[in-house]
Amino acid sequence: MARAVLCVLDSVGCGGAPDAAAFGDQGANTLGHIAEECAMGRAEEGRSGPLRLPNLDALGLGAAIALASGVKAPGLGAGTPRGRWAAATEVSQGKDTPSGHWELAGVPVPFAWHYFPVTEPAFPAALTDALIARAGLPGILGNRHSSGMPIIRELGPEHIRTGKPICYTSADSVFQIAAHEGHFGLDRLMEVCRIAAELVHPMKVGRVIARPFVGETPDEFRRTANRRDFALPPPEPTICDRVEAVGGEVWAVGKVKDIFAGHGITTVLKAPDDMGLFDRTLEAVDRAPDGALVFANFVDFDTLYGHPRDVSGYARALEAFDARVPELLARLRPDDLLIFTADHGNDPTWVGNDHTRERVPVLMTGAATPGAIGHCGFADVAESIAAHLGLAPGRHGRSLL
Numbered sequence: 001m002a003r004a005v006l007c008v009l010d011s012v013g014c015g016g017a018p019d020a021a022a023f024g025d026q027g028a029n030t031l032g033h034i035a036e037e038c039a040m041g042r043a044e045e046g047r048s049g050p051l052r053l054p055n056l057d058a059l060g061l062g063a064a065i066a067l068a069s070g071v072k073a074p075g076l077g078a079g080t081p082r083g084r085w086a087a088a089t090e091v092s093q094g095k096d097t098p099s100g101h102w103e104l105a106g107v108p109v110p111f112a113w114h115y116f117p118v119t120e121p122a123f124p125a126a127l128t129d130a131l132i133a134r135a136g137l138p139g140i141l142g143n144r145h146s147s148g149m150p151i152i153r154e155l156g157p158e159h160i161r162t163g164k165p166i167c168y169t170s171a172d173s174v175f176q177i178a179a180h181e182g183h184f185g186l187d188r189l190m191e192v193c194r195i196a197a198e199l200v201h202p203m204k205v206g207r208v209i210a211r212p213f214v215g216e217t218p219d220e221f222r223r224t225a226n227r228r229d230f231a232l233p234p235p236e237p238t239i240c241d242r243v244e245a246v247g248g249e250v251w252a253v254g255k256v257k258d259i260f261a262g263h264g265i266t267t268v269l270k271a272p273d274d275m276g277l278f279d280r281t282l283e284a285v286d287r288a289p290d291g292a293l294v295f296a297n298f299v300d301f302d303t304l305y306g307h308p309r310d311v312s313g314y315a316r317a318l319e320a321f322d323a324r325v326p327e328l329l330a331r332l333r334p335d336d337l338l339i340f341t342a343d344h345g346n347d348p349t350w351v352g353n354d355h356t357r358e359r360v361p362v363l364m365t366g367a368a369t370p371g372a373i374g375h376c377g378f379a380d381v382a383e384s385i386a387a388h389l390g391l392a393p394g395r396h397g398r399s400l401l
C-alpha cells in the first residue's frame with residue numbers, strides 16, 4: 001500500500017512570484033541568485049565553484065527555476081528531468097512558514113496575519129500588561145523589532161539580573177520571547193509563551209516563539225535547540241488531519257508539529273540540524289507503516305543562511321542536502337511518492353533579512369510518472385498526496401499525478 005514523503009526545504013524558492021512586487025521582492029530568486037553567485041566565484045567560503053546539485057536537478061530543479069522565473073540557473077537544468085516537476089505559486093497573503101506549509105498541506109490562509117508595527121514599543125500596552133499580570137512577570141524587556149542574537153546579547157545581562165523576559169518581533173507575524181534556560185528556566189519560559197499565545201492568537205498573530213538561550217556573558221550567549229513555536233492552528237483540516245482521519249500515521253520530522261499546532265500529527269522525530277533531520281527522515285521512511293505521510297521540514301537553509309544573507313553557507317547547505325538525496329531514493333518502496341518542495345523564498349543576495357515572495361519548485365519521484373507539469377498551486381501538493389494515498393479530494397487544489 002502507498003505512502004507519501006513530503007520534504008520541505010525551508011525557504012528554497014525559485015523566483016518569479018507574480019505578486020512579488022507587492023512584497024518589495026520583484027526579482028528575488030533564492031535558487032537562481034545562489035547559482036549565479038556560485039558561477040561567478042562569489043560563494044567560496046567552505047565550498048568552491050558552480051553550484052552542484054546533480055540529484056535534485058535530475059528530478060527537475062533547474063527546469064522548475066527556469067519555468068518559475070525565466071532564469072537559466074548556471075549549472076542546472078541541462079538534461080531531461082527524471083522527476084515529475086512543477087513550479088508552484090502561493091495564493092496565501094503571507095510569505096511566512098505557516099502560510100507556506102498550510103497551503104502546501106491543502107489549506108490556503110484565508111485571512112491577513114497581524115504584524116506588529118516598527119515602533120517602540122512594538123506591542124500594545126493592553127497586551128504586555130495582560131502578559132505581565134497573567135504570567136506574574138516583573139516586567140518585560142525589548143518590546144521592539146529585532147533580530148534574535150543581537151537583542152539577546154544586548155539585553156541578556158539585564159534579563160538574568162531582573163527576570164524580565166526579552167520580547168521582540170520581526171517582519172513575520174510573531175511574538176518572540178527569549179529567556180535564559182537556567183536563570184529563568186525552560187519550563188517557565190514555555191508557560192509564559194503559552195499565556196502569550198492565548199493573548200495574541202485572537203489578534204491573528206501567527207506564532208509565539210520560545211527562544212531559550214544559555215551562557216553567562218554576551219560573548220557566550222547562544223540559543224539552544226529547545227526553541228518552540230506556539231502556532232495558531234490551521235483554519236481547516238490539512239492533509240495531516242485527513243490522513244489521520246482515515247487511520248493513517250503522520251510522521252512529522254523537525255518543526256512540522258509546531259507549524260500545525262500538533263493537529264493531525266501522530267509521531268514526531270527531531271534533530272538539532274538539517275543533516276540530523278535527514279537521518280530522522282530516513283528513519284521515518286524505514287519505519288512508517290503503509291498509508292503514512294512522512295512530512296519533513298529542513299529549517300537550516302532559512303535560519304542559518306537565508307536570514308543572515310550568507311550565500312556561501314546557503315550553497316554549502318544545498319550541496320550537502322543534495323548529496324544525501326540518493327540515500328532517500330534508495331529507501332523508497334515501490335508505492336512511495338516522494339516530493340521535494342519549499343514554503344517561501346529567502347534570497348541571501350536580497351536586501352534586508354526577511355523572507356522573499358517567490359514561487360517554489362515541486363519535484364516528485366517514486367510513484368510519479370516523469371514529466372513536466374508546468375505551473376501549479378501550493379495546495380496541489382496536498383491533493384497529489386491525497387490522490388496517491390486514496391483519500392477523498394479536498395476543497396483546494398488538484399492532484400498533479
Ligand SMILES: O=P(O)(O)O[C@H]1O[C@H](CO)[C@@H](O)[C@H]1O
Pocket residue numbers: 146147148149169170171172174176209211307
Ligand atoms: O532573528 P531571529 O530571532 O532568529 O528571528 C527569525 O526567526 C523568526 C521565526 O522563524 C523569524 O520571524 C525571524 O525573524
Ligand SMILES: [Mn+2]
Pocket residue numbers: 010011096097100302343344
Ligand atoms: Mn519557512
Ligand SMILES: [Mn+2]
Pocket residue numbers: 302303307355
Ligand atoms: Mn524564516
